[in-house]
Amino acid sequence: MTDPVVGGAIVAGAKILAAAKATSEIAKETKRIMEWIEQGKKRFKKFKPRVLSVTIDHRKKKVEMSYFLYAPKGMRRKVTKVSITPREELRVVEMLDENFNVLTGLWSCDERGRWVLKPSSLPNDSERFRLRLEGPISSDVLEGLLTLSRSETAKEHGEYDAYWLSCGIRDPRTLRELWEDLKVEGILLKQHVGIDACFSTSMPKPLVQVIKANSAWLGAGGTRDRHFVFDAWRKRRLAERRAKDAQMPEILDGIVRLTNEETFKKYILIDSPFTLGDIVREEKFWNLWPQKMRIEAVTSLSYERKLVEGELRFHRDRFNADIEDSMEGLMKSKKRKSGSPRSKRKD
Amino acid sequence: MKFLSEWIAPWALPNERFPFYLTWEPADVDRIVFRPPEDFQVEDLFNVERFEEEGHAVVIDELKTPAYFGGLVFYNGIPEEVKHCQTLSIDFYRKSKLLERKSVEANILRPRISLLKSPKEIVLAPATRMDQLLNVDILVEGVGEISLEIRGKTGGRVLTRTSELAMEVLKQMLEKHFLSPEEEEELTPDNETHPGLDIRLQEDELDELAQNIEDIWLKGRLSLEVFEDISPEELKKSIPLEALKEFTAPTYESLIVDSLLYYMEKRPARRIELDGGRSTVLFEPTVESIELEIRYRDKIGNVYRSLAIPKIAVKDNRTRKDKEEKFLGAPVNLHFVFEQGGDSN
Numbered sequence: 002m003t004d005p006v007v008g009g010a011i012v013a014g015a016k017i018l019a020a021a022k023a024t025s026e027i028a029k030e031t032k033r034i035m036e037w038i039e040q041g042k043k044r045f046k047k048f049k050p051r052v053l054s055v056t057i058d059h060r061k062k063k064v065e066m067s068y069f070l071y072a073p074k075g076m077r078r079k080v081t082k083v084s085i086t087p088r089e090e091l092r093v094v095e096m097l098d099e100n101f102n103v104l105t106g107l108w109s110c111d112e113r114g115r116w117v118l119k120p121s122s123l124p125n126d127s128e129r130f131r132l133r134l135e136g137p138i139s140s141d142v143l144e145g146l147l148t149l150s151r152s153e154t155a156k157e158h159g160e161y162d163a164y165w166l167s168c169g170i171r172d173p174r175t176l177r178e179l180w181e182d183l184k185v186e187g188i189l190l191k192q193h194v195g196i197d198a199c200f201s202t203s204m205p206k207p208l209v210q211v212i213k214a215n216s217a218w219l220g221a222g223g224t225r226d227r228h229f230v231f232d233a234w235r236k237r238r239l240a241e242r243r244a245k246d247a248q249m250p251e252i253l254d255g256i257v258r259l260t261n262e263e264t265f266k267k268y269i270l271i272d273s274p275f276t277l278g279d280i281v282r283e284e285k286f287w288n289l290w291p292q293k294m295r296i297e298a299v300t301s302l303s304y305e306r307k308l309v310e311g312e313l314r315f316h317r318d319r320f321n322a323d324i325e326d327s328m329e330g331l332m333k334s335k336k337r338k339s340g341s342p343r344s345k346r347k348d
Numbered sequence: 349m350k351f352l353s354e355w356i357a358p359w360a361l362p363n364e365r366f367p368f369y370l371t372w373e374p375a376d377v378d379r380i381v382f383r384p385p386e387d388f389q390v391e392d393l394f395n396v397e398r399f400e401e402e403g404h405a406v407v408i409d410e411l412k413t414p415a416y417f418g419g420l421v422f423y424n425g426i427p428e429e430v431k432h433c434q435t436l437s438i439d440f441y442r443k444s445k446l447l448e449r450k451s452v453e454a455n456i457l458r459p460r461i462s463l464l465k466s467p468k469e470i471v472l473a474p475a476t477r478m479d480q481l482l483n484v485d486i487l488v489e490g491v492g493e494i495s496l497e498i499r500g501k502t503g504g505r506v507l508t509r510t511s512e513l514a515m516e517v518l519k520q521m522l523e524k525h526f527l528s529p530e531e532e533e534e535l536t537p538d539n540e541t542h543p544g545l546d547i548r549l550q551e552d553e554l555d556e557l558a559q560n561i562e563d564i565w566l567k568g569r570l571s572l573e574v575f576e577d578i579s580p581e582e583l584k585k586s587i588p589l590e591a592l593k594e595f596t597a598p599t600y601e602s603l604i605v606d607s608l609l610y611y612m613e614k615r616p617a618r619r620i621e622l623d624g625g626r627s628t629v630l631f632e633p634t635v636e637s638i639e640l641e642i643r644y645r646d647k648i649g650n651v652y653r654s655l656a657i658p659k660i661a662v663k664d665n666r667t668r669k670d671k672e673e674k675f676l677g678a679p680v681n682l683h684f685v686f687e688q689g690g691d692s693n
Contacts, residue, residue: 011401012390148394148420150367153648154492156359156457157619165357167367171394174412195493201615212609292611307416308369310355317618 027145030138031175034064037091037136038180041068044083045132048072048120053131055180057138059147060187060299065094065135073128078120085116091136092116098127146172147302151190151313160318164192166275166298169308177304186301189278194269194315197292200256203324207244207332208252214240215249245332255327259320260291268320272311275300349375349440349448352415356436356452361492362423362650365391368436368452369418379441380408380417385434387425388454394418423456426650430490432456459490459619459646461655464685469661472631472676481678482629484657486642489687493619497643498627498680499654617684628677637661640680 042050048070056065072078085091093116096104104124111117123130148171155162168188170176176183214237241248258264262280271277278297300309350373357366383405384390390406393399395417397410411417421436433455440448464485488494613625629638640657 011384011388011404011406012393012399148367148392148418150357150365150420152357152359152366153364154361154646156491165359167355167357169367169369169394169418171392172412173395173416174397177413197611198615198618198620201612202617204612209612212612308353308355308371308418 026139027142027172027175030142031179034136034138034179037064037134038066040085040091041066041132041134044085045070048130052180055183057143057146057183057185058135058187059143059185060189062138062140062143063135064138065133068132068134070130070132071128072120072123072130074125078123083118083120084111085134086113091134094133094135096133097131098124099129100127101131104130146170146176147185147188149188149190151192151298155194155315157317158314161270161314161316162194164194164313164315165310166190166192166271166313167308167310168300168302170302170304173304173307182303184301184303188300188302190275190298190300192296192298192313193283193293194296195293196260196320199317199321199324200291203321203328205244205325205328205332207240208247208328210240211237211244211247211249211252247328247331251331252328255331256291259324259327260294265294268316269296270314270316271298272313274306274309275311275313349373349377351450354450354452356454359455359457359491360423361646361648362426362432362456362458364648365420365422366454367394367418367420368454369394369416370438370450370452371416374415375440375447376442377414377440377447378409378443380411381439381441382406382408382417382419383437383439384421385436385454387423388421388434388436389424390419390421392420394420421454423454426652427456427458430458430460432458457491458650458652459488459492459494459644460652461494461496461642461644462487462489463655463657466657467660468658469663470678471663471665473665474670476676478676478678480681482660483681483683484640485683485685486655487685487687488619492646493621494644494646495621495623496682497623499641499643500629500638616682617686619686620682620684622682627680629680631662631664631676631678633664635662635664 038052038055042052045068051069053067053069054065055067057063058065085093093108096107098104107122108116108118148167148169150167152165155164157163168190170185176185214233218233218237260282265280266277269277269280275298278299279295280297281295282291283293283295296313296315298311298313300311302309352371352373354368354370356368360366381402382390386404393406393408395412396408397412399406399408401407408417417438423432423434433453435451435453438450438452439446440450464487466484467482470481610625614622616622616626629640631638637659639659642655642657643651644655645651
């Protein structure tokens, strides 16, 4: 195989350069995964093994192999034991009988760190078994195999903001060499959706005044000037009264409520074949102004489905309206008990 | 040749990497010539075994598997227009004979601001409402978020409010650290006057904030700003990280409230971020006119040509005594009008 020529006038990309450099590493790891698949077949030779599926889990960076084993009662089960060595880096995920019951306690780890199965301990009421093994796959190999892209910036379409998403198999030959029907699942694209402007433009004015008055009051507290502190406290009370007794900790709690995963989910729509994964508020400090949400779009690829694309939509106008409603709700709520509630984090 | 699918990212910013691809029913193609426009570059090629460059074309002699080709490209530069469309051409050959020429269109969209209205003259008088003095109307076209920064070209001095949380904590802490015990006693609020909001920092948040502070600390950014005569090493030696954490907890409460204000000022409208919050122009007594410019960049760091605000004459009607005693400051009030100039739909 000839390495591609890189660093020219047109093709100057860091990605192609990195991929060219990692070629030998990828080939080595590809070989290792192919050996795993073969090893599985060899070790269970007496049980007529059949590879049911080979799947890469992109999110977990794992390769999973699923085997069908035929072990009727009798001679075959008298084989002393089947083992998988630590050098093979494989882990037994689970073993099922023909009724899809999970079988526990069959595999054990011996003093040499090997996974060992005693076929004689297989249950008598099943002759067919399904075994799942998994091993690690490196980021380099995944990067060489796949190409993931998402738009850096949103495009406004009336009431929503759109972001494009795209995933593809960069190197379909390696994928096919690994296993004909190999599937890559749990492919994760992380899209950031900015929400800070939603809050700053939708916050009702009386609440902005409450925040300003609180800032001035806290600032005054550092001066030891009692007149100044009293004046700032009076202005703060006035602002809170105008905002119908809405107080700082409630404003902060309201912001946290609007940005938790369950609430925010309803403002996001993703085109098939992507599905919505986790939604996480990004910034480090929860009590501060919310800045952006990380939305995970998940999909899968295979040799047959090499390329997928779609759109992620953030219903900005609806979110803005709900911020306004929720914050105005703080001002309309009935008189609270004395003492200010504590600010809480979402858990 | 029968094409099964073709796709190109529907839009991209200048210098943003975006994908395109084509798939076709297996055909005996032995050569593909990909011609991106002159101002485009190729970041990656998909399913390509061997290629070489010929002029401004990429010649692909061998694919890894048949019937699929794609790549990652970018527009190398900053276009003047809000929407810049260009065609990527892909030729398919068999035995040196052209089988098919395929074209895909790339839409490069950028944000652009232009001036709608600004004052020609402003008058400073005792009754002037300074907060309503400097109003500038801006037209925003194209796509994407932009960060704006107002700079003074001549006359006046532009101040911005950059209160990055960690930086602020560190400044306060250092100021406290270098106080004498008497000064510290003098500046420590007593329990009677010190207000509290009952907003508390979680332990993990405290750790992260301290880490954030440490990053600034290690880079020595702060010493340049606050203590010109002390090196970052000296500062690090004199205050251990644990002390930073201890200091952070009580000051956190007022910083939360300040940060809310900071972000509200920083994000005055959708898609707009003001670097360092709202700017204020400070009028020194001798100023006769001011000239401002607005610098802006997009989310991936492309810097666009600055917008110059024409000279604004300053008429100072205050008494001589007033001028000497008091510098006046006026916030720059930016009003934004949005136009979806880059929308291709």
